[in-house]
Amino acid sequence: DAGITQSPRHKVTETGTPVTLRCHQTENHRYMYWYRQDPGHGLRLIHYSYGVKDTDKGEVSDGYSVSRSKTEDFLLTLESATSSQTSVYFCAISESGGQGEAFFGQGTRLTVV
Amino acid sequence: KQEVTQIPAALSVPEGENLVLNCSFTDSAIYNLQWFRQDPGKGLTSLLLIQSSQREQTSGRLNASLDKSSGRSTLYIAASQPGDSATYLCAVDHNSGYALNFGKGTSLLVTP
Numbered sequence: 001d002a003g004i005t006q007s008p009r010h011k012v013t014e015t016g017t018p019v020t021l022r023c024h025q026t027e028n029h030r031y032m033y034w035y036r037q038d039p040g041h042g043l044r045l046i047h048y049s050y051g052v053k054d055t056d057k058g059e060v061s062d063g064y065s066v067s068r069s070k071t072e073d074f075l076l077t078l079e080s081a082t083s084s085q086t087s088v089y090f091c092a093i094s095e096s097g098g099q100g101e102a103f104f105g106q107g108t109r110l111t112v113v
Numbered sequence: 114k115q116e117v118t119q120i121p122a123a124l125s126v127p128e129g130e131n132l133v134l135n136c137s138f139t140d141s142a143i144y145n146l147q148w149f150r151q152d153p154g155k156g157l158t159s160l161l162l163i164q165s166s167q168r169e170q171t172s173g174r175l176n177a178s179l180d181k182s183s184g185r186s187t188l189y190i191a192a193s194q195p196g197d198s199a200t201y202l203c204a205v206d207h208n209s210g211y212a213l214n215f216g217k218g219t220s221l222l223v224t225p
Contacts, residue, residue, distance in 0.1 A: 043202070045212050045214075097212070104149075
């Protein structure tokens with residue numbers, strides 16, 4: 001299994017609070033991704049990174065920010081959590097972006113109350 | 114925008130049957146197509162990756178085919194087992210080549 005660790009695995013937070021999810025990889029892959037998975041919508045890309053300090057937006061980036069200060073870590077921050085951000089969040093890695101095989105973490109279940 | 118569709122959304126078969134899951138995509142300019150398996154409450158497990166220059170890939174009882182020109186892929190599962198019960202997801206890369214677009218999956222139930 002690819003070495004991807006997401007933390008925390010479960011979190012309940014209140015509306016309006018900031019939340020940071022962490023993805024840590026041991027594979028030294030260049031590309032890292034954050035997706036959210038919701039019933040009826042499937043997996044949707046939030047943000048991705050193609051190198052240290054290099055990030056770009058996905059299709060559902062509003063309300064989210066990311067940072068990548070080291071190859072192995074990719075952080076997703078919800079600046080002010082809303083109930084619509086209740087979801088399961090997945091981190092993924094790939095050695096060569098869309099041209100290579102992607103590997104996923106176990107997910108973080110976030111509930112905003 | 115690349116759209117990925119998976120049919121059927123759900124499928125129930127008795128153990129031992131061979132079955133086919135379908136995936137279609139709207140933009141044929143892809144680098145690759147990947148099939149994943151997802152068990153309830155778990156992450157995605159990569160099953161097969163087909164590069165755009167390939168026609169098919171095989172792993173054990175799984176065989177995935179790719180017809181880029183028609184925007185279609187199939188995942189064939191031979192001699193299905195209850196342990197195959199899961200959601201199967203198809204994904205193709207964005208035209209930009211940076212990330213994956215996913216279908217909504219096929220939920221498979223194999224009954225003993």
